[in-house]
Amino acid sequence: MWEIVHDGFVPPIDPENPTQIEYRNVHLNSQATSVLLSALSGDEYNKVMGVKVTKQIWDTLHIAHEGVDKVRKSKIDMLMARLNRFVILDGERMQEMFDRLMAIVGRIRGLGKYELNDHKVVKIMLEAYLPRNETLVTLI
Structure with a gap:
């Protein structure tokens, strides 16, 4: 799951017919997103509300808390x-x-x-x- 958070993932080329690897990555992204969002306070959640890609959530929070x-x-x-x-x-x-x-x-x-x-x-x-x-x- 950490690979999806850290490296991101490529969405399926054909969402109606994903390969096994694409399906696995979509599933891992959903799990990781759920874990991240459930751990956030209300204020933190508002910073990433509506973001569906785990890497984008992670990067947003990383920049907000550590900055460059x-x-x-x-x-x-x-x-x-x-x-x-x-x-x-x-x-x-x-x-x-x-x-x-x-x-x-x-x-x-x-x-x-x-x-x-x-x-x-x-x-x-x-x-x-x-x-x-x-x-x-x-x-x-």
């Missing part, structure tokens, strides 16, 4: 800059800081940057929590 590579990379760069400047806010509780940090990390990972492992996230969190004149080295 340049846009995705610039989003990652912007979020990484926010992460590098991350500090605890005045009056912010530890849980609030953690939630804010994990929202940024989740967005970065959602855009495909998986090198941001848990060790790095913990280090960022500890550095954000420390008083501004201390460093991790002084604590170790």
Whole structure:
């Protein structure tokens, strides 16, 4: 089914008399379309409503969420800059800081940057929590 989603399919030359392969591909396209559409929220469904070819649905959603590579990379760069400047806010509780940090990390990972492992996230969190004149080295 993934081949139909990723590569698309060619509709039958004679829809009234499809070959076995054409019939199989039409069936797989219908199944894949059904699976994709049933997994979408109302807003997402509205973006692809009326599209019958699974590849077109997939490509539309892909562009809407990841954009072209340049846009995705610039989003990652912007979020990484926010992460590098991350500090605890005045009056912010530890849980609030953690939630804010994990929202940024989740967005970065959602855009495909998986090198941001848990060790790095913990280090960022500890550095954000420390008083501004201390460093991790002084604590170790």
